[in-house]
Amino acid sequence: MPFELTREFIGNLRELIEQNDEQSVADLVSSLHPADIAEIFDELNIEEARFVYLHLNGEERSDVLIEMEDDTRERYLKVLTGEEIATQFIKEMDSDDAADVIGELPEQKQEEILQHIEDVEQAGEIVDLLSYAEDTAGGLMAKELIKVNVNWNIPTCIREMRKQAANVDEVYYVYVVDNDDILQGLLSLKKLLLASPKARIKNIYTADIISVRTDTHREEVANIMEKYDLVALPVVDSINRLMGRITIDDVVDVIREEAEKDYQMASGIAEDVEPSANALLLTRARIPWLFIGLIGGVVAAIVLSRYKEDLGLYPEMAFFIPLIAAMGGNVGVQSSAIIVQGIAANTIGIESTGKKLFKELTVALINGTVLSALMLGYNLIRQESLALTATVSMSLFSVILFASLFGTFIPMILNRFRIDPALATGPFITTLNDIIGLAIYLMMGRLLYAVI
Amino acid sequence: MPFELTREFIGNLRELIEQNDEQSVADLVSSLHPADIAEIFDELNIEEARFVYLHLNGEERSDVLIEMEDDTRERYLKVLTGEEIATQFIKEMDSDDAADVIGELPEQKQEEILQHIEDVEQAGEIVDLLSYAEDTAGGLMAKELIKVNVNWNIPTCIREMRKQAANVDEVYYVYVVDNDDILQGLLSLKKLLLASPKARIKNIYTADIISVRTDTHREEVANIMEKYDLVALPVVDSINRLMGRITIDDVVDVIREEAEKDYQMASGIAEDVEPSANALLLTRARIPWLFIGLIGGVVAAIVLSRYKEDLGLYPEMAFFIPLIAAMGGNVGVQSSAIIVQGIAANTIGIESTGKKLFKELTVALINGTVLSALMLGYNLIRQESLALTATVSMSLFSVILFASLFGTFIPMILNRFRIDPALATGPFITTLNDIIGLAIYLMMGRLLYAVI
Numbered sequence: 001m002p003f004e005l006t007r008e009f010i011g012n013l014r015e016l017i018e019q020n021d022e023q024s025v026a027d028l029v030s031s032l033h034p035a036d037i038a039e040i041f042d043e044l045n046i047e048e049a050r051f052v053y054l055h056l057n058g059e060e061r062s063d064v065l066i067e068m069e070d071d072t073r074e075r076y077l078k079v080l081t082g083e084e085i086a087t088q089f090i091k092e093m094d095s096d097d098a099a100d101v102i103g104e105l106p107e108q109k110q111e112e113i114l115q116h117i118e119d120v121e122q123a124g125e126i127v128d129l130l131s132y133a134e135d136t137a138g139g140l141m142a143k144e145l146i147k148v149n150v151n152w153n154i155p156t157c158i159r160e161m162r163k164q165a166a167n168v169d170e171v172y173y174v175y176v177v178d179n180d181d182i183l184q185g186l187l188s189l190k191k192l193l194l195a196s197p198k199a200r201i202k203n204i205y206t207a208d209i210i211s212v213r214t215d216t217h218r219e220e221v222a223n224i225m226e227k228y229d230l231v232a233l234p235v236v237d238s239i240n241r242l243m244g245r246i247t248i249d250d251v252v253d254v255i256r257e258e259a260e261k262d263y264q265m266a267s268g269i270a271e272d273v274e275p276s277a278n279a280l281l282l283t284r285a286r287i288p289w290l291f292i293g294l295i296g297g298v299v300a301a302i303v304l305s306r307y308k309e310d311l312g313l314y315p316e317m318a319f320f321i322p323l324i325a326a327m328g329g330n331v332g333v334q335s336s337a338i339i340v341q342g343i344a345a346n347t348i349g350i351e352s353t354g355k356k357l358f359k360e361l362t363v364a365l366i367n368g369t370v371l372s373a374l375m376l377g378y379n380l381i382r383q384e385s386l387a388l389t390a391t392v393s394m395s396l397f398s399v400i401l402f403a404s405l406f407g408t409f410i411p412m413i414l415n416r417f418r419i420d421p422a423l424a425t426g427p428f429i430t431t432l433n434d435i436i437g438l439a440i441y442l443m444m445g446r447l448l449y450a451v452i
Numbered sequence: 453m454p455f456e457l458t459r460e461f462i463g464n465l466r467e468l469i470e471q472n473d474e475q476s477v478a479d480l481v482s483s484l485h486p487a488d489i490a491e492i493f494d495e496l497n498i499e500e501a502r503f504v505y506l507h508l509n510g511e512e513r514s515d516v517l518i519e520m521e522d523d524t525r526e527r528y529l530k531v532l533t534g535e536e537i538a539t540q541f542i543k544e545m546d547s548d549d550a551a552d553v554i555g556e557l558p559e560q561k562q563e564e565i566l567q568h569i570e571d572v573e574q575a576g577e578i579v580d581l582l583s584y585a586e587d588t589a590g591g592l593m594a595k596e597l598i599k600v601n602v603n604w605n606i607p608t609c610i611r612e613m614r615k616q617a618a619n620v621d622e623v624y625y626v627y628v629v630d631n632d633d634i635l636q637g638l639l640s641l642k643k644l645l646l647a648s649p650k651a652r653i654k655n656i657y658t659a660d661i662i663s664v665r666t667d668t669h670r671e672e673v674a675n676i677m678e679k680y681d682l683v684a685l686p687v688v689d690s691i692n693r694l695m696g697r698i699t700i701d702d703v704v705d706v707i708r709e710e711a712e713k714d715y716q717m718a719s720g721i722a723e724d725v726e727p728s729a730n731a732l733l734l735t736r737a738r739i740p741w742l743f744i745g746l747i748g749g750v751v752a753a754i755v756l757s758r759y760k761e762d763l764g765l766y767p768e769m770a771f772f773i774p775l776i777a778a779m780g781g782n783v784g785v786q787s788s789a790i791i792v793q794g795i796a797a798n799t800i801g802i803e804s805t806g807k808k809l810f811k812e813l814t815v816a817l818i819n820g821t822v823l824s825a826l827m828l829g830y831n832l833i834r835q836e837s838l839a840l841t842a843t844v845s846m847s848l849f850s851v852i853l854f855a856s857l858f859g860t861f862i863p864m865i866l867n868r869f870r871i872d873p874a875l876a877t878g879p880f881i882t883t884l885n886d887i888i889g890l891a892i893y894l895m896m897g898r899l900l901y902a903v904i
Binding site for chain 2: 007031033035158161162165168170171172188189190192193194208210225226227228229230231248249251252253255256259260262263264266267268269278279282283286287289290291293294296297298300301302304305308311312315316318319320321322323324325326327329330331333334336337338341352359362363366367370371374375378400425431434435438
C-alpha cells in the first residue's frame with residue numbers, strides 16, 4: 001500500500017533524530033520510495049535533513065533531490081558547494097534531471113558544478129540540454145536512450161543493449177537509426193523479446209512513428225503524447241537525427257502544471273504557489289489580482305459618480321448594481337473559459353470563427369432572454385417602477401450579449417498574438433466586463449427614466 | 453510530423469466521398485493514426501462516416517471508436533444494432549475500452565451486445581469490469597496483462613509470454629504471481645531481456661512494488677502514478693490477487709479531466725462540455741451558475757433596498773458598491789483555490805488547520821492593510837467626505853479578512869464531508885461572499901455616517 005505522510009510520522013522521526021538513533025532512522029526511511037522521502041524532507045529543517053540524508057545511498061540521494069518541491073530543493077542546495085552537488089547528486093542523475101536541477105541555480109553555481117562533474121560525457125550532455133529553452137521538447141528530453149542500427153541482427157542488438165541499458169532506468173522502446181544517426185523507427189521490447197534470434201532489425205521494426213523536433217513547444221508535446229497514448233516520444237533535430245527522448249512521467253507534470261496555471265489564472269492567483277508556501281509568497285501571488293480588482297472598483301466608482309444626480313433621485317437604481325456587474329463578469333468568464341480550455345487541450349476543432357461566434361450568440365440570446373424575463377417577472381411582482389423594471393431587464397439582456405461576444409473574442413485574439421489566452425479569464429478582462437456592464441446599465445437607466 | 457486536421461482536409465475528403473472515389477478515400481485515411489481518424493469522424497455526418505469506415509480494418513475501426521469524443525460515439529452507436537457493435541467493434545477491443553464503450557450505452561443495448569460477443573472469456577471480463585464503479589481503479593483497469601509464476605525459469609516465462617502477449621498491446625512489465633494468483637512483484641522487460649537464460653524468476657524479480665485495490669478512487673490512482681512516475685500499476689483485490697492493470701494513458705485522461713472539472717467550476721461552467729458542443733448543451737452547462745448569480749444579485753438588491761434612505765441621502769455610498777462586492781468575491785475565490793488545488797494534487801502537506809488559518813489570516817492582514825491604505829489615500833486626495841473615506845477603507849479591510857477565512861474554511865469543511873471542495877470556488881460561495889461583503893459595507897456606512 002502507498003505510504004501516507006502523517007504528523008505522527010514526522011514527530012516520531014524528529015524524536016529519533018534528536019536521540020541520535022541512527023539505526024532506527026535508517027530502518028524507518030530504508031523501506032520508503034524516494035518520492036516519499038522527498039515529502040519528508042519538505043517538512044524537515046536543514047540539520048534534520050542532513051541526518052537522514054547520511055543514511056541514503058548515492059542513487060537514493062539524487063532521486064530524493066529530484067522529487068522535492070522546488071523551494072525545498074533550493075533551500076538545501078544553497079548550503080552546499082558546487083563540488084558537493086556535482087559529486088554527491090549530479091553524478092547519479094539522468095541527464096534531463098541533472099539539467100533541470102542545475103538550470104534552477106544561479107549561473108556562477110552552474111559553472112562550478114559543471115567543472116566538478118568527472119564524467120566528461122555526462123557534463124557534455126548536460127551542457128547540451130541546458131542550451132534548449134525550458135518550455136520546448138529539448139528542455140524536457142533526456143539523452144539516455146537505447147538505439148540500435150537498422151542493419152543489425154537480434155543478437156548484436158541485444159549485446160549492444162546490454163552495454164547501453166546500464167545507463168537507462170526505464171526502457172520501453174529501442175530506437176532504430178541508420179548509419180548517420182537519422183531516426184528510422186522503433187522496436188518495442190515485446191517484439192524484440194518474442195522475435196526469432198535470426199531476425200534482422202530492418203525486418204521487424206516499426207517505421208512509421210511520431211517524433212517531435214527539439215524546438216516543439218512543451219504544451220504541444222503534451223498534447224501529442226496524450227492524443228496518441230505514448231509513453232515515450234523520440235526528439236529529433238532539423239535533419240531528423242535522434243537527439244533524445246521524452247518520457248510520459250515528465251509530460252504528466254507538464255499537463256498538471258498547465259492545467260493548474262489556467263485554474264490559478266481563473267481564480268486570480270498570479271504565480272504558481274504550493275499551499276505550503278509561506279505567507280509572503282502567498283501574498284505576492286495574490287495581491288496583483290486584487291490590485292487590478294481595486295482599480296476596476298475605482299473606475300466603476302468614477303463611472304457611477306457621473307450619475308450621482310440620477311442615483312440621488314432614484315436610489316433604487318443602486319439596488320441592481322451588484323447584479324449587473326456580477327453578471328457581466330460571470331458571462332464573460334464562462335465564454336472565455338470554453339475557448340481557453342479548447343485551445344489548451346487542442347480540442348477546439350476546425351469550426352470557423354464565424355460559426356463559433358454565431359453559436360456563442362445563440363447561447364447568449366437564450367441565457368439573456370431567460371434571465372431578463374425572470375428579472376422582469378420579479379420586478380413586476382415587487383411592483384417596482386416601470387422605468388426601473390425596464391432598465392434592469394433591458395440592460396441585463398444587453399450586458400449578457402456583450403459580455404459573451406467580448407469573452408469569446410478576447411482569448412481568440414490573445415491566442416492569435418501568441419499571448420496566453422487564459423489571461424482572458426483573469427483579472428483584467430473580468431474587471432473590464434464589470435465596468436462596461438455597469439456603464440450600459442447607467443446609460444440605459446438615464447434614457448429610460450427620461451422616457452417612461 | 454503529427455497530423456493536423458484542417459478545414460481544407462475535410463472539404464477535400466467530403467468531395468471525394470461525394471464523387472464515390474473509394475480508392476482516394478482509402479489512400480487518404482490509410483496512413484493516419486486512429487486518433488486522427490477519430491478527429492475526422494467528429495466532423496462528418498453519419499453517411500460520410502460510414503463511407504470512410506468501410507475502408508478501415510477491424511482493429512482500426514475499434515481504435516477509432518475509442519478515440520472519438522463521447523457525443524460523436526453516441527451518435528454513431530445509436531444507429532447500429534447490438535450485434536453489429538459486438539462483432540464489428542467490441543471483438544477487437546481491450547477489455548477496459550470495451551467496458552467503457554458498453555458502459556455508456558442504455559442497459560437494454562448493453563445486454564444485447566454482451567449476448568453477441570462470441571468469445572465467452574472476453575464477455576466475462578467485460579461483465580466483471582462493468583461491475584466496478586466508474587471512478588475507481590476497477591473501473592479504470594484492463595484485464596489484459598502478462599503474468600508469470602514466481603517459480604518459473606526464463607525460457608518457460610518467455611514461452612508463456614508468447615502465448616499471452618498476443619492479446620496485450622503494450623507490455624511494459626511482466627507481473628509475477630504465486631500459485632494462488634497473489635501478486636508477488638514485477639519484472640521489467642529490460643531485466644528479462646538482459647537476464648541469463650538459466651536464471652529463475654524468483655531470483656531476479658522486484659518484490660517491493662506499489663499496487664492499488666479495485667476500490668481505490670481514480671483520483672488517488674492518478675496521484676500515485678504521478679508521484680511515483682509509474683507507466684503501469686497493478687490492481688489487486690482485498691486478498692491481494694492480481695485483478696488487472698492500469699496504464700498511464702488512461703490516467704493522463706483522468707488528470708486532465710479532474711483539472712478541467714476544477715477549472716470549469718472556477719469559471720462557472722456546470723458540466724463537462726467540449727468547445728464543439730452545440731448551443732443547447734452549452735446553455736445547459738452555463739445557465740445554472742448564471743441563475744445562482746442572478747439570485748445573488750436579487751438578494752444583494754434586497755439588502756440594498758433596506759438602506760434606501762441612506763443611499764438617497766448619500767448617493768456617493770453607491771459608488772463603491774461594485775468595489776466592495778468584487779473584492780469579497782475575489783479574495784474568497786483566491787483563498788479557496790489554494791486549498792482546492794492542494795487537496796486535488798494531494799500537496800496540501802501535513803500543516804495543521806490552525807497553522808493554515810493563521811497563515812491565511814496573515815496574508816489577509818497584509819492584503820487588507822495595503823489595499824485599504826491605498827483606498828484611504830485615494831479618497832483623501834479626491835477630498836471625499838470623511839465618513840465615506842472611513843467607511844470604504846474600514847469595510848474593505850473587514851471584507852478581505854472575512855472572505856479569506858470563509859474561503860479557507862469552506863473547502864476544508866466540504867472535503868471533510870466528502871463533497872467536492874472545488875464547489876467552494878463555484879457560484880454559491882462566491883455569491884455569498886459578495887452579499888456578505890455588501891452587508892458589511894452598508895452597516896459600516898450607516899454607523900460611521902451617524903458618528904462622523
